[in-house]
Amino acid sequence: MVADAHRKTVAPEKLGAVVRVRRTVFRRRKAQVRDDCPPTLDFNPSALRERFTVLCLSAIGLGIACYLAAYQLGFIAHVWEPFFGNGSGKVLHSMVSRMLPVPDASLGALGYLADFATCAIGGIVRWRTMPWMVFFYGAVVAAVGAMALLLAVLQPLLVHAGCTLCLTSAGLSIVIAWLARHEVFASYSVLRERNYSL
Secondary structure (H helix, E strand, C coil), X not given: CHHXXXXXXXXXXXXXHHHHHHHHHHHHHHHHHHHHCCCXXXXXXXXXXXXXXXXXXXXXXXXXXXXXXXXXXXXXXXXCXXXXXXXXXXXXXXXXXXXXXXXXXXXXXXXXXXXHHHHHCCCCCHHHHCHHHXXXXXXXXXXXXXXXXXXXXXXXXXXXXXXXXXXXXXXHHHHHHHHCHHHHHHHHHHHHHCCCXX
């Protein structure tokens, strides 16, 4: 009977200690998550779940660009085109696509590869630990997106034809640039706090 009474009086004290420990662990985890987030955001833009979409879109864009480059180089005879008839052939063999010594689709493939590589480099708080790397990443995706937008605009204006996969690739590049903006702005705030002039 005495042992049972003693057990009943001790149990609530142990329960209270467990609750206090759990609250402490929860607060520390919450503080760590808050430390991972930039002051202007309520999420971590460098977290893998945030960068995963860009990595996937870059890989898809790389596949499309390699397919189009293979057509431009003559490795495949036809290119898939569901909407514009023979528009893809006109666009991919147009004066615009032949302005450079290499096919423009191969440059697009290099651009997507650079998007993928610069997005993959660094840890989950690289916006704070590698701000210049994030700035370079932003410059790469912005340049690829701007070039893709320009080529998409030139299709109807100069070639008077359309290319479904080219427009899809341009759309991917623009979405990637849009998704990268939070991380770039977060790194900009870090550099501004460190008194770097940009």
